[in-house]
Amino acid sequence: GHALSARAVAEGKADIAALDALTWALIQRHDPFATTLREIARTEPTPVLPYITALTRDPEPLFDAISAAIADLSPDDRATLSLRGLVRIPAEAYLAIPNPPPPA
Template identity: 65%
Template sequence: MIASLGMYDLAPLQDANDRFWALIRDALGHGPEKLTRDMDFWEIWQSPDLVFSQTCGMPYRTALHGKVALVGTPDYGVSGCGPGYYNSVLIARRDDPRESEVAFAGARFAYNEPVSQSGWAAPMVHLRARAVQMGDLLQTGAHVASAHAVAEGRADLAGIDALTWALMLEHDPVTDALREIARTEPTPGLPYITAAGRDGHEMALAVEQAIRALSNHDRALLHLRGLVRIPAGDYLAVATPPPPAS
C-alpha cells in the first residue's frame, strides 16, 4: 500500500506530514505505516496500491480523471482565494526594476513542469490574456528550484504555487532576493486522491477527522484549515494552455 504527501513536503514540514498521515491512517483503520518519498509522482498516482496521495489540478484534469477517485481538496486559506482554491504567484528578483508582468515580455521564464497548474498553466493563461509572450523557457523540476533560478539570475520570472511561496517565505531565505509581481486567477487547489475502486468518501471522512485531531502547531505549519468537496467538473473546466515548445 502507498501513501504520499509529496506536494508540500519541504524538509521543515516532513515531521508534521508524518503525523498528519498517522492520524489519517488511525481514522481510516488501514494503510501503510510510513509515507512514500522515494517514488516518482506518476507511479504513485497511477498505482492500484494507492491509498492516499495529493496531485495537482492539471495532471488530474489531463490524465488522472476517471482513473483515480477524488477525495477532496485541502483548504490552506490562501489569500484572495475561496476555500480550497489557490493561485500562482509570479515572482522576480527584488532588484529587477520591472514593475509588472507586462514589462517581462521576452524575458526568460522558469517553470517546474509542463503539467503543473501553478507552475505552467496558470501563468501562461495569465500572461497570454495580457498579450505577454515569454522568451526562453527554463524547466527546473520543482517550484523551489524555479525560485532559486530567478534569484540566481538564470531566469527573470517564474510562477510559484501560492502555498509553496508562503512556505518558502517562512522557511527559505532565498525569498529575501525575490518579490511578488502578480497573482493569477484562483483555480481549484491540489486535490487528495485514492486509487480507483477505493472509497473516496470514507477517505475524506478520515482526512477531516485527522485535520481536527492535528495539534495547533502542526495545523499552522501545514497551513491546513479543513477539507472542501470541489466537484470534478470544476477541475475539468480549468483552461489548459499549449505545452512548452519542444
C-alpha cells in the first residue's frame, strides 16, 4: 500500500504520502518514479512492529529460529531484504514510545 501511495504522488493523483523508512528505501532502490519524489519530513527512528506469539508459548525458540534463519541468508540476500538481525527490546521500552493521537 505504501508503494502505491508513493506512486500516486509521482503520478499527480495525490499530494503527499506517509511512508515507513524501509519502504522508502526500497522504492528508491527499485522504482524509477522515486526520482520524481522528495522527502519533506522524517520522524525519529523507532522499532518496527514486533513479532508476536501466544502468551502460552515460549518466545525464545522463535527468536532463536528467526535469528538463525536471518544469519543463514547470504550477505546479498540479507542486503536485498534489508535484514541485519533481531534485537530484543523490553516490552516496557517498546510501549514507552508515544503513539500519535487519532485524527479529530
